[in-house]
Amino acid sequence: MCALKLSVLLAAVSVSIFLLQASGSAEGRCFCQVTGNLDDCACDVETINAFNNDLLYPKLQTLLESDYFRLYKVNLNKPCPFWTDHSHCGVRDCAVKPCSPNEVPEGIRLSSHHKYSAEANEQLDECEKAEHLGAVDVSLSEETREAVLDWSKHDDEAERFCVVDDEESPDAQYVDLLLNPERYTGYKGPEAWQIWNSIYEENCFKPYTVPRPLNPATFYSSTGNEARTFYSWLEGQCVEKRAFYRLVSGLHASISVHLSARYLLGDNWFERKWGPNASEFQQRFDSELTKGEGPKRLRNLYFLYLIELRALAKALPFFQQASFQLYTGQLEQDQKHKEQLLDILQLARSFPLHFDETALFAGDREEAAKLKEDIRLSFLNISKIMDCVGCFKCRLxxxxxxxGLGTALKVLFSERQIEALPKSRTGWPTFQLSRQEIVALLNAFGRVSTSIKELQNFRSLLSEQQ
Structure with missing residues (x-):
């Protein structure tokens, strides 16, 4: 542990020296060099850079290439529940190629309740039912025992921050995330603006009504004054509502970094070239081009990183259970990948400056419970808005x-249930994560981790240009 903290400290010092050198060479115009402590937490940017880029990022990327984590089940054909949308992206880079059945390991298909024989489904359901009922007092009547199972299901749903019906939908398909990477697709304009407009205006807490129309393009590119409106929402807000907004903003910033880092730079008959677009990055984050808002967005990205990192650390006991497996049917590989996962989670837990989630919902119990439910429902609504995204790859x-972020919040708000996990299989667990949630949790954090790494690349690129 001491050696790890020393390596983090040394790496942080080297990153700090680099930042100071780059800042001098760019004469203070290297706007992406966010430094110092972050609001509402004791951590600083330099420590995160060193920890992520030198220690965690390489291990995480290796794990995410495994069969268990690269295959994600998703329904991309759900209609938008909020407005009629006929503007599906016609650009070829918006398309998503799903996996054929033989490309998905049998263990994943079975463990995810994928389509197979009705007899197998019935047997699996009966086994699960028997196991669940076995954890319930046998002296109870059959009717009462069934009610207890319904209550357990209801309690699990009450802890969810995202819509999860994709898992059981007949329209859901497995997608290989490595073959469908997140990158700039050309999806933009009013349809894309409407997505972020709905997310911010309808779900972020604010003390007054924001003047309409509000164009989300101003949030990331305009030189107008509308961009300032978003941050004026935070004035006078409690720490929980500030945190919720900063998570949404951090997610937006992270996605923008991905699109800038994997931009279509050239397209001709013999080659398509993808790479970092410094100009696009500047449009979204440059302090002058965004009226000083760009660095705030990047700080929110770091805040998002801290929240998801904390969730990984808190989830460690769940993954340490002997009964838990990253099951694909390849036993040796499955065990190897579980060991890699536990190594990453142990590393996450060793981070020296974790976000202190005890500051959230620490007030009056009734008021705190209402505030938590308001935030849960707002985030649930955001997950529904994602079915309105016209570009299928962007939707994916x-x-x-x-x-992934919703699962992280579920973990943070379930600390007592995680601590109460049974040490054996004799008791019904009080905390559960589905395979879908596990894959989303790790891949979502992988995206944020990649964003932090890409910032280092953009610093170098912009420094060279200047």
């Missing part, structure tokens, strides 16, 4: 990252 990654 939007749904995954939203579900």
């Amino acid at each position: 990654w939007g749904k995954l990252q939203t579900q």
